Amino acid sequence: MPDILEIDSVIKSYNGKQVLTDIYLKCETGNIVGLLGRNGSGKSTLLKILFGTVLADRKFIKSNGKVYNKPYKETGLITYLPQDNFLPHNLKIETIVAAYLGENRVVSFLDDQLLVKLWGQKVSSLSGGELRYLEIKLLLESSSKFVLLDEPFNGVAPVLIDTIKDLIRQAALTKGIILTDHDYRNVLDVANTWHIVFDGAIKQINHLDELYRYGYIPDL
Numbered sequence: 530m531p532d533i534l535e536i537d538s539v540i541k542s543y544n545g546k547q548v549l550t551d552i553y554l555k556c557e558t559g560n561i562v563g564l565l566g567r568n569g570s571g572k573s574t575l576l577k578i579l580f581g582t583v584l585a586d587r588k589f590i591k592s593n594g595k596v597y598n599k600p601y602k603e604t605g606l607i608t609y610l611p612q613d614n615f616l617p618h619n620l621k622i623e624t625i626v627a628a629y630l631g632e633n634r635v636v637s638f639l640d641d642q643l644l645v646k647l648w649g650q651k652v653s654s655l656s657g658g659e660l661r662y663l664e665i666k667l668l669l670e671s672s673s674k675f676v677l678l679d680e681p682f683n684g685v686a687p688v689l690i691d692t693i694k695d696l697i698r699q700a701a702l703t704k705g706i707i708l709t710d711h712d713y714r715n716v717l718d719v720a721n722t723w724h725i726v727f728d729g730a731i732k733q734i735n736h737l738d739e740l741y742r743y744g745y746i747p748d749l
């Protein structure tokens with residue numbers, strides 16, 4: 530039986546202006562849910578509400594039928610990659626891997642061709658793409674059942690995007706993943722279901738031309 534994460538009846542306003550008006554989104558372990566939408570449509574806000582670090586005017590977050598007000602406080606339930614980098618800059622990669630995943634997982638990171646070259650360096654010396662890769666790998670290897678990824682492909686070279694997509698697919702064998710990124714072709718490629726945030730609501734996307742009709746991509 531898959532584990533289920535659901536967010537329902539979300540209303541969110543900033544300074545009296547409603548950004549999200551009617552949201553329902555479901556993710557099961559084994560699924561990769563792709564979330565698209567124009568700049569400012571509310572994708573990051575939705576992920577932060579789902580993680581529990583941004584308050585909504587109204588929301589219901591449930592996992593396997595149980596309601597959670599602050600999902601991030603529940604060990605092993607959910608983790609979140611924010612748009613901005615989140616790792617402490619003054620620590621070495623080895624220290625960070627041990628802190629996030631435990632000492633016994635450090636060895637498994639030494640199989641990683643990219644990270645093994647950078648081992649021993651501090652986070653501050655990594656390039657933007659290398660740092661993004663490390664962050665994504667840490668979250669996907671965590672024990673959380675659900676992983677939210679906000680712009681995982683931003684600033685990452687195409688060859689590394691392919692590696693990240695493989696990591697996401699591998700993680701989705703046991704986890705549920707929700708990701709958003711403006712690199713929509715890679716989102717469409719890696720996700721099993723596609724959605725767009727439009728006018729404060731979520732619409733399922735079945736065909737590429739719907740992205741044009743919702744004004745997300747220019748004419749094909």
Ligand SMILES: Nc1ncnc2c1ncn2[C@@H]1O[C@H](COP(=O)(O)OP(=O)(O)OP(=O)(O)O)[C@@H](O)[C@H]1O
Nearest residue numbers: 543544548566567568569570571572573574575726
């Ligand atoms: N802390 C805040 N205070 C006030 N308004 C905010 C705040 N955070 C977001 N907003 C507004 O809410 C709307 C949705 O923002 P959000 O960052 O969720 O959009 P997004 O779809 O992730 O955009 P992008 O694709 O550009 O990252 C925007 O109009 C934004 O200006």
